[in-house]
Structure formats: C-alpha cells, structure tokens
Amino acid sequence: MRNAQVETTRDSVGSAEAAGAGPTRRRLAPAERTPQILAAALEEFAERGYAGASMAAVAARAGVTKGLIYHYFPGKADLFKAVVRSCVQPVFSEAERFIAVFEGPKAELLRGLIEFAYARVAAERRERVLFKLIIAEADRFPELAAFYDAEVLSRALPLVRGVLRAGVEAGEFRPEVGDGAGLAPVLMAPATMASIWQMMLGEGRAPDLAAMREAHVDLVLRGLLRPGAPLG
Amino acid sequence: MRNAQVETTRDSVGSAEAAGAGPTRRRLAPAERTPQILAAALEEFAERGYAGASMAAVAARAGVTKGLIYHYFPGKADLFKAVVRSCVQPVFSEAERFIAVFEGPKAELLRGLIEFAYARVAAERRERVLFKLIIAEADRFPELAAFYDAEVLSRALPLVRGVLRAGVEAGEFRPEVGDGAGLAPVLMAPATMASIWQMMLGEGRAPDLAAMREAHVDLVLRGLLRPGAPLG
Amino acid sequence: MRNAQVETTRDSVGSAEAAGAGPTRRRLAPAERTPQILAAALEEFAERGYAGASMAAVAARAGVTKGLIYHYFPGKADLFKAVVRSCVQPVFSEAERFIAVFEGPKAELLRGLIEFAYARVAAERRERVLFKLIIAEADRFPELAAFYDAEVLSRALPLVRGVLRAGVEAGEFRPEVGDGAGLAPVLMAPATMASIWQMMLGEGRAPDLAAMREAHVDLVLRGLLRPGAPLG
Amino acid sequence: MRNAQVETTRDSVGSAEAAGAGPTRRRLAPAERTPQILAAALEEFAERGYAGASMAAVAARAGVTKGLIYHYFPGKADLFKAVVRSCVQPVFSEAERFIAVFEGPKAELLRGLIEFAYARVAAERRERVLFKLIIAEADRFPELAAFYDAEVLSRALPLVRGVLRAGVEAGEFRPEVGDGAGLAPVLMAPATMASIWQMMLGEGRAPDLAAMREAHVDLVLRGLLRPGAPLG
DNA sequence: AATGAATGAGAATTCATTCAT
DNA sequence: AATGAATGAATTCTCATTCAT
Structure with missing residues (x-):
C-alpha cells in the first residue's frame, strides 16, 4: 500500500478539460x-x-x-526533436514550390524570395521561437545542430545559390557572383536576424521590418545586376 | 533539470572540499x-x-x-542578470575608437567595420555564447531584451548609420541610401548571423567566414557606391 | 522500477510489431x-x-x-506464482528413481546422491535462478515459502534421512546418527550453497565445485562410517 | 526551473514527527x-x-x-551498498577477535567457530535478510557480487582454512585435510543455509537450528580428527 | 482471442533556497 | 563572511492495469 506518506504530484486537477483546445x-x-x-x-x-x-x-x-x-x-528530447521536425518541413516545401513555379527574370525571383522570407518573419511567431530554441539548445543537443544543418541550412543555401547561378547564366547578374558560395548566406542573414530581433524586442523596438526589406532588396539588386540593367 | 545522461553527482557529502580547483x-x-x-x-x-x-x-x-x-x-535570476551586465561593456568602445580615428574614404571605413565585425566572430567564443543566452532567455527576462536593445543595438545601429550618412554627404554613396534606417540592420545582420552559425555548427559545417566576408564587402560596396566610383 | 541506465524504451508507438522475435x-x-x-x-x-x-x-x-x-x-503476482509452480517438478523424480534403483552399500548410495546434487549445480542455470527467486521473494509471497517447503525441502530431507537410517540399520553408519533429523540438512547444505555461490560469483570466483564435492564426500563418509569401516 | 513563483503551502505537519522513530x-x-x-x-x-x-x-x-x-x-544503489557494508563489518571483527584470542586445541576452536556461526543465525534477523538481498541482487549489481566476494567469502574462507591448517600442523587433524581449499566452503555452508532456511520458512518450519548445530559439529570433528583422538 | 490507447499512481532524482552554526 | 545540513516542491520517466475497439 504505502499510501500514507504519498506526496501526490497530482498535477492540476481538471486542467485537462480547460487547458487543451479539445x-x-x-x-x-x-x-x-x-x-x-x-x-x-x-x-x-x-x-x-x-x-x-x-x-x-x-x-x-x-x-x-x-x-x-x-x-x-520515448522521452523529452525525442518529443522536442519531433516538434522541431514537424515545424520546419512546410516552410521549405512552400519556398521550393515558389521557385519551381516562378517564371520571369531571376532578379524578380530573388526579390520574391527575399520578400517571402520577410513575410514569414512577420507572420508565425511560433516558428521563429522554434528557431530560437534550436539556437539556444544546439550545443546541448549536437543532433539538433546537425538537424538544423541538414534540414534548414543545407536546404536553404542551395536554393539561393541555384537562383544566383541561374541569374548569372541568364546574363542578368554580374559573372563575379560565381557560384554564390559566400553570397548565399549573406543574402539569407538579414531576414533571419530580422526574425530574431522581432522575437527578442517585439515589433515596437526591433528594426522596422518593411524598411529592412526595402533596403535589403534594393542593396541586393543593385549589387548583383550587371551595370545598366534595369532594377525592375 | 539536468538530463538523464548526467553521471556526476555534484553535491554529495564531503565533495565540497575537493570540488573547486581554486x-x-x-x-x-x-x-x-x-x-x-x-x-x-x-x-x-x-x-x-x-x-x-x-x-x-x-x-x-x-x-x-x-x-x-x-x-x-538574492537568487539565480539576479545572478544571471549580473553576469550578462558584467560582460557586454568593452566591445563597443573598440568600434567607436576605430571610427573616430579613421581617416580616408567612407567606403573604406565601412569595409573596415565589416571586417572588424567578422574578426570578432572568429575570436571570442565566450561573447558569442552570451549573445546566444540573451537570445534564448530574452522573453523570460524582459529586462534582458531591454538591456540588449540599450547596450547593443542602440549603440551599433547609429554607428553604422553615421558612417552611411557621412558617405552620402561626402558624395561617395548613392543619395538614395538616405539616413540608413533600413540599411543599417541589413548591413549588420550577416556578421551577426555568421557568429550564430559558427556557434551552432562549428567552423567545419558553418558557412565559411572568409567567403562571407568577401561577398559581403563586395555586395555592399557595389550596392552603395555611386555608379562609376572605384571599388577601392 | 527499472534503473536509470536503462536505455531502451519498450513500449513506444509502433514497437509492438517489431518487438517479439516470435x-x-x-x-x-x-x-x-x-x-x-x-x-x-x-x-x-x-x-x-x-x-x-x-x-x-x-x-x-x-x-x-x-x-x-x-x-x-489476473495480474503480475499470479503470473509469478504460475511460473514457479510450472518449473520445480522434474528434479525430484530423478533423485527418487536413483535411490529406488540403487543396489550396494548405503555409503555408496550417499556418495552417489551427493555427487548427483553437485552435478545438477553444474548444469541448469535456469533452475538455480529460480531457486534464487524463491529465496528473494519468499517473504513477499508467503505461499512461495510454503511451496518451497512442501515441494522441495519436505521431499529432499526425508530422502536423505531414509538413506541415513538405512545405513545405520545396515550397520554401516555409526548408530549415533540416529534418525538423521539434524544431519540431513547439514548434508544437503553444501551442494545448495555451492549452487548459490556459482550463481552469484560465476565459475571463476566461486569455490571450486569439484574440490568441494571431494571434500564433502570425504568428510561425510569419514564422519559417518563406523570406525574401521573401509571408505570405499 | 519553474520554481520561483511557488508560494509553498507549508502545511505538512506531522509526517516527520510521526513517521521515524526519532x-x-x-x-x-x-x-x-x-x-x-x-x-x-x-x-x-x-x-x-x-x-x-x-x-x-x-x-x-x-x-x-x-x-x-x-x-x-549519491543514489539508491550507493545507499544499498553502504547499508551492506555497514552490516558486514562487525561480524568479521568479532570472529577474527575470537580466533585471535582463543587458546586451546584447534578442534575446540573450530567447534567454537561453528557454534558462533549458528548463534548469529539465531539472533539478528536483519543481517540474514541482508544476505538474502545480496543473493537476490547479485547479478543485477555485479559490484555487489564482487563486494560479497571481497568482504565476505574472501575473508571467511581464509579464516576457516587457517584454523584447519593450524589443526593439521598441531597434529590434531588428519593430514589429508591439507590446505582446506575444498573443505572450508563445505564447513561454512550448513550454517549459511540454516540462515537462509530460517529466513524463508521461519523458526517453525525450517530445519531445527540446534539439531543442525550438534550434527554439524559432530560430523566435522569425527571427520577431521585423527583416528583415536578424543572428541573433547 | 487480441490489440494497443489511455490512465493514474508512484518511482528516483534534482535543485533553488533557507538557516543553524 | 562562510559553511553545509536540511527542506520541499517539481521533474522526468515507469508501469501495472483497464477498456474501447
């Protein structure tokens, strides 16, 4: 029996009914x-x-x-990884579809991608928080870092590099862009940081999203396009 | 909470004497x-x-x-805040001195600042980890976010905007740059993200620092300078 | 309870299909x-x-x-008892048959029985483990102790005492042996302990089985036979 | 964490006061x-x-x-081992002192040791239970088996063998006893099994302790002494 | 007969914090 | 100033058992 000395964790009676949506x-x-x-x-x-x-x-x-x-x-760690996994998938599907479907100049595609990234930052607080979590826990869960590498960076960077390369081949972008190895992460960083800043500081105090987006698009196109090409 | 894989008991009888190496x-x-x-x-x-x-x-x-x-x-939370506070002082002094002392074209100053930022990323792991902590804990400690705003962002952004404005006034940069409100955070973001990536993935798997730096400098200068100005 | 070092989760979703090798x-x-x-x-x-x-x-x-x-x-306890019950049958049949069939001096019969006991110790790990379980759980399951009494001790002791009495009657053993009430358990104990030691310590560290058997037989025969009787 | 906000209901009167003896x-x-x-x-x-x-x-x-x-x-396992350790020490000290102090024929010393062993079985239920536990848990805690080997068997067997050897050297015991390697565990076993049987079956149903002791002493002395030596 | 989703009551363990010394 | 014994509450995880399907 051993009932007398029981200390009962008894977590939150009745919370089930109230808490969950269902x-x-x-x-x-x-x-x-x-x-x-x-x-x-x-x-x-x-x-x-x-x-x-x-x-x-x-x-x-x-x-x-x-x-x-x-x-x-099986445990907390696995649950955490499952959560992360379940959240990261749909973003890329969307971006990949966007690229696949797009027709028109590569400069416009790039602009579209950048705007897509900023748009996601504006919506979906959940996701950004998750990204924060990955950052925060990465070195206690080496698999998590590996996972981020495999499922996020290693999918996103080639996407961007593909667009850059296509633009160079199409004669839109300056040939010095090359394969975009250094440039791709530079292009991704501002929207990502914008997300982090928003998350940390809230809409009020974080750098303005729209202003960053405009400046970003402008800088990138001016920096990439061959001299004389129109900005779109 | 300390996960299951922990095998050391840190607090058992008699261990105190042995514990601190000091x-x-x-x-x-x-x-x-x-x-x-x-x-x-x-x-x-x-x-x-x-x-x-x-x-x-x-x-x-x-x-x-x-x-x-x-x-x-008084407690764990206070200790944490005291730690953060004690750590973020000296970085900006250095950057500010660099700008104050610099003589030469603004484009070169900007290049110098960017390179300075990437250099810091390469050194000082401790600092980056702290930055990670601020990110991770910001919404449990609102003062922490405020602190980051006050001591980091609100010092760094004006620094960059100052340089941009000076470059426009000097006729080096395109006038559309304006006061740099949107652009400053875009310029800061890549080095910051580089830091985070390095921290998460290690030197091996993170995007290459030197390649990013080169692509970053190149993109920025091409994007900012008036058409026809030399890249330096 | 299952300790911390356990790493397999035996019951997670989908494992059922894979679990049983059968x-x-x-x-x-x-x-x-x-x-x-x-x-x-x-x-x-x-x-x-x-x-x-x-x-x-x-x-x-x-x-x-x-x-x-x-x-x-109906439950775990019942399952346990059913297991024990199903396992302890066949040992005694063998010993009883051995005694019934034996012809020759009682001293030789006793030697044969002792050697039979040590032989069983060497074989059949499963059985010994069960014996351990009975010991370990006896006072949580009083029926188990009763079962051990009824099915093991109360069968084995009379067997030995029968041999002793027969030896005394035949004039082989010293008459002081009497009905063997005290002696029978003393004779049974060494082989039983040998089993326990083997189980606990493994063949390497446990007292040597053959050496015990020899010493045991020797001691018993010298201690029991009338002075002057040959040792066989 | 989730700790700070707790306000501690601080009732919990009594359990400590009531529960322990102290x-x-x-x-x-x-x-x-x-x-x-x-x-x-x-x-x-x-x-x-x-x-x-x-x-x-x-x-x-x-x-x-x-x-x-x-x-x-540090944990349950360590507590268990500490308990075992704390119980096993004093028994041996006593036995060792007994041997060291004893003066008189070795046969008497051996009789004394055997009687000491049975006496311990009669008293101190606690200890016997602990021995049961060691048996029961030995193969889940290999250290426990090692511990039993080191602290019990490896101390007890040499003790007995020392007495045997001394008896042989003194000309009391038959020279065939030799170094007692096989005999020592045989001599130890009956008292040990008596302990286990008492524990499992209780005084009522277990083999009678006094009868075993008498038969054991008698068997051993008759089996060991040189022919013609008095039994004491 | 058989499954496996779901429960609830503990289990071991950790830890921030208090306080007598 | 400094210690470390002691607390108490929460935390992760386990498991016998029930029951709808």
Whole structure:
C-alpha cells in the first residue's frame, strides 16, 4: 500500500478539460493524437524553452496524461526533436514550390524570395521561437545542430545559390557572383536576424521590418545586376 | 533539470572540499569574491543555459559553497542578470575608437567595420555564447531584451548609420541610401548571423567566414557606391 | 522500477510489431498460449527479479501484447506464482528413481546422491535462478515459502534421512546418527550453497565445485562410517 | 526551473514527527545522521528488497526528507551498498577477535567457530535478510557480487582454512585435510543455509537450528580428527 | 482471442533556497 | 563572511492495469 506518506504530484486537477483546445479524453487514433501532442509541445517549448518546459505541462496542454506522452514519444528530447521536425518541413516545401513555379527574370525571383522570407518573419511567431530554441539548445543537443544543418541550412543555401547561378547564366547578374558560395548566406542573414530581433524586442523596438526589406532588396539588386540593367 | 545522461553527482557529502580547483576557502572581501562568482556563473550559464545551470555547480566552479552565493546575490535570476551586465561593456568602445580615428574614404571605413565585425566572430567564443543566452532567455527576462536593445543595438545601429550618412554627404554613396534606417540592420545582420552559425555548427559545417566576408564587402560596396566610383 | 541506465524504451508507438522475435500474432488456443507466456515470464523474472520484471517486457518476450497477458493471468503476482509452480517438478523424480534403483552399500548410495546434487549445480542455470527467486521473494509471497517447503525441502530431507537410517540399520553408519533429523540438512547444505555461490560469483570466483564435492564426500563418509569401516 | 513563483503551502505537519522513530528534525552532525539513515535503509531494504524499497520510505523511516538522503548518498544503489557494508563489518571483527584470542586445541576452536556461526543465525534477523538481498541482487549489481566476494567469502574462507591448517600442523587433524581449499566452503555452508532456511520458512518450519548445530559439529570433528583422538 | 490507447499512481532524482552554526 | 545540513516542491520517466475497439 504505502499510501500514507504519498506526496501526490497530482498535477492540476481538471486542467485537462480547460487547458487543451479539445474535448478529448476518449481513445483516439495515433494519427489524431500525435499532432495534438506536438501542438501542445510546441506551445510549451516555445514559451518556456527546452529545459524550462515540463512534460506534465505538455500533457496538460494536450488534455492527456503524462503517461500517454510517453506512449507516443520515448522521452523529452525525442518529443522536442519531433516538434522541431514537424515545424520546419512546410516552410521549405512552400519556398521550393515558389521557385519551381516562378517564371520571369531571376532578379524578380530573388526579390520574391527575399520578400517571402520577410513575410514569414512577420507572420508565425511560433516558428521563429522554434528557431530560437534550436539556437539556444544546439550545443546541448549536437543532433539538433546537425538537424538544423541538414534540414534548414543545407536546404536553404542551395536554393539561393541555384537562383544566383541561374541569374548569372541568364546574363542578368554580374559573372563575379560565381557560384554564390559566400553570397548565399549573406543574402539569407538579414531576414533571419530580422526574425530574431522581432522575437527578442517585439515589433515596437526591433528594426522596422518593411524598411529592412526595402533596403535589403534594393542593396541586393543593385549589387548583383550587371551595370545598366534595369532594377525592375 | 539536468538530463538523464548526467553521471556526476555534484553535491554529495564531503565533495565540497575537493570540488573547486581554486585555492579559495578563506574569508575574502566582497570586491574579490564578486568577480570570482561572476566568472564561475558565466561559465556555467554559457555551458548549460539558464534553466540548465545549477547554483551548486556555480558554487563548485567558484570554489565556494552554495550558501555564499546567496550571500552575494538574492537568487539565480539576479545572478544571471549580473553576469550578462558584467560582460557586454568593452566591445563597443573598440568600434567607436576605430571610427573616430579613421581617416580616408567612407567606403573604406565601412569595409573596415565589416571586417572588424567578422574578426570578432572568429575570436571570442565566450561573447558569442552570451549573445546566444540573451537570445534564448530574452522573453523570460524582459529586462534582458531591454538591456540588449540599450547596450547593443542602440549603440551599433547609429554607428553604422553615421558612417552611411557621412558617405552620402561626402558624395561617395548613392543619395538614395538616405539616413540608413533600413540599411543599417541589413548591413549588420550577416556578421551577426555568421557568429550564430559558427556557434551552432562549428567552423567545419558553418558557412565559411572568409567567403562571407568577401561577398559581403563586395555586395555592399557595389550596392552603395555611386555608379562609376572605384571599388577601392 | 527499472534503473536509470536503462536505455531502451519498450513500449513506444509502433514497437509492438517489431518487438517479439516470435512468429505469433494469430489467434491461438489457450493450451498453446499459456506455456508461451510462462516461458517468457520465466526468462524475465529470472533476469530481473520480481519487482524488476515488467509486464510489458514479458509480453514483448512472448510476442504478444500486454493486454493478452491479463487475459490469461489476473495480474503480475499470479503470473509469478504460475511460473514457479510450472518449473520445480522434474528434479525430484530423478533423485527418487536413483535411490529406488540403487543396489550396494548405503555409503555408496550417499556418495552417489551427493555427487548427483553437485552435478545438477553444474548444469541448469535456469533452475538455480529460480531457486534464487524463491529465496528473494519468499517473504513477499508467503505461499512461495510454503511451496518451497512442501515441494522441495519436505521431499529432499526425508530422502536423505531414509538413506541415513538405512545405513545405520545396515550397520554401516555409526548408530549415533540416529534418525538423521539434524544431519540431513547439514548434508544437503553444501551442494545448495555451492549452487548459490556459482550463481552469484560465476565459475571463476566461486569455490571450486569439484574440490568441494571431494571434500564433502570425504568428510561425510569419514564422519559417518563406523570406525574401521573401509571408505570405499 | 519553474520554481520561483511557488508560494509553498507549508502545511505538512506531522509526517516527520510521526513517521521515524526519532525526534529528529534539527540539524545533526553527519556522524549522527549517517547511521540513522543507514538504519532506516536497512529496515526498508530488508522488508521490501532492493527494487521494492523506495527512497521516500527510507526517508520517512529516518524521519527526514528525501532530499537529505541524496545529500548523504549519491543514489539508491550507493545507499544499498553502504547499508551492506555497514552490516558486514562487525561480524568479521568479532570472529577474527575470537580466533585471535582463543587458546586451546584447534578442534575446540573450530567447534567454537561453528557454534558462533549458528548463534548469529539465531539472533539478528536483519543481517540474514541482508544476505538474502545480496543473493537476490547479485547479478543485477555485479559490484555487489564482487563486494560479497571481497568482504565476505574472501575473508571467511581464509579464516576457516587457517584454523584447519593450524589443526593439521598441531597434529590434531588428519593430514589429508591439507590446505582446506575444498573443505572450508563445505564447513561454512550448513550454517549459511540454516540462515537462509530460517529466513524463508521461519523458526517453525525450517530445519531445527540446534539439531543442525550438534550434527554439524559432530560430523566435522569425527571427520577431521585423527583416528583415536578424543572428541573433547 | 487480441490489440494497443489511455490512465493514474508512484518511482528516483534534482535543485533553488533557507538557516543553524 | 562562510559553511553545509536540511527542506520541499517539481521533474522526468515507469508501469501495472483497464477498456474501447
């Protein structure tokens, strides 16, 4: 028995009903439960960081018990990685589709990509927070850094370099741009930093997004286009 | 929280004597103890993040006992803020001096500043880690964001804008640059992101620093200089 | 409880399919399922002890799901008792047959029995482990102690005492041996302890089995035979 | 973290006062706390086995909080080993003193040792339970087996062999006894098994201790002494 | 007969913090 | 000023068991 001295963690009675969005409590197919848990975990991680997040809180947000979380994910670290993974996928699909579909001068494509990046920064606070988390936890989770490398940088940079190369080949961009190895990260950085600044300082105090976007596009096109080409 | 893989127990009986490598044990004036504790705390926070850091570990690194930490700082949060505060002073003095002393075309000054920024990225890991910490903890410690705003951004951006404005006035830069409000953060971002990437991925996998620097300088100068002006 | 060093999660989503090496999955008659589960449970209990064993692991070893275990056994305790019960039958039949069949001096019969006991120690690790389990769990499961009494001790001791009495009656053993009430357990103990030591320490570090057997036989015969009787 | 905001309900009256035997609650010197905790742990482990024991219950028995247990011992496993260690020491000291001090024929010394062993079995249930635990947990804690080897067997066997050798040298025992390598464990086994049987079956059903002792002494002396020597 | 989603009650352990010495 | 014993609450994770399917 051993009941007398029990100290009862008893996390937040009744919170299940109130906390999670859903009316859940009943058996659900994994295909429904998994995203529900992932969403709850994203919220919790985003708000409190990795170490600060608690599995109990994730469970409460999802409206299930801690045990169930462990039924679906081996542990906190795996849950975290699953969350990250589930968030990063759709961004790239979108960007890749954008590039594939685009018709017109490469300069316009590049402008479009930059504007797409700034647009994402403006929307989707969630995602940016996740990016912060990856930064913050990268050296405690070497796999996370590897993951960021594999799923973000190593997908994004070639995308940009592809556009640069295409522009050079089309005779739009100055040939010195070459394969864009050094330039691609320079082009990506401002929108990324804009995201971080927004996240840290809020819209009020962070550098103005629209102004950065304009200056960025302007600088890039002037810097890349052959002398005499029109800015679009 | 300290994950499962931790195998050292830092706080068991008798370990105190052995713990700190340092020679301390004697009564010390606050003026000496304080920096000692701050240094230890910087190490610990840098390695493990805010939530991951433990007061016991800070004490052990400092070669004192937990109790003493509380003698000097009201709590963990205050200790953290004190650490950050004590660390971000000297960088700007250097940049400001560089600008003040510089003689020659503004384009060269700008190039010098950019190169200075990349140089700092290459050195001083400690600093970058602190920057990471500020990012990671900013929304749990609003004062931290305010501090970053006041002591970093609000000092760095005007510096850059000053140079841009001077270049426009000197007739070196295109007049459309204006007051540089949008452009300054765009110029700062790549070196900053380079720092973050280096920190996350290490020298091996992060985008190459030298290549970024060259591409960055090249892009900026081509994008800013009046048509026909020499690149230097 | 399962300690910290455990690294496999045995129960996460989707693992069920992969878990059991066995081919089962189909509906089976109870007569086939029961021994399958008992075998799996024996392995698990033997390896991890009662408290350390997990129903999930038993299920996995048996290639079925936890639910099914509960279909066949009311709970963990019952499963454990069923395992023990199913395992201790055949040893005694053999010893009893040996005695019944034997012809020759009782001293030789006793020597034969002792050697039989040591021989069993050398073989059959499984059995010894079960004996260990009975010892370990006896006072949490009083029926288990009763079972050991009834099925092991109360069968073995009379066997030995029968031989002793027969030897006294035959004039081989000193009459002081009497009914062997005190002596029988003394005679049984060394082989039993040899088993325990082997189990705990392995063949390398445990007292040497052959040396014990020789010394044991020698001591017993010298101690029991009438003065002047040959040792055989 | 998630710690600062807690306001501590601070009720929890009584549990400490009521639970442990002691009146403790105040600061105590480690020299006093340690044995208190060890005693509590011995009780708990003895009653519930290693896996079945709970740190919370140990703490409650000791009248302290779980945290304090971890202040004194790195973890459950270490606590267990400390308990074992603290129980095994005094037995041997006693036996060693007994041998060192003894004067008279070696046969009498051996009889004395055997009787000492049975006497310990009769007293001190605690100790026997601990021995059971060592057996039960030995193969989950290889160090425990090693410990048993080092601290028990490797001390006890030489003790016995020393007496045997001395008896041979004194011309009391038959020279065939030799160095007692095989014989020593055979001599130790019955008292040890008597302990195990007592523990498992209780005084009522286990083989009678006094009868075993008499038969054991008798068998050993008759088996060892030179023909014609008096039994004492 | 069989599955596996879901629960709930602990388990070990960690840690910021307090306070007697 | 400094120690370190002691607390108490939270944290991650485990597991026997139930039950809808």
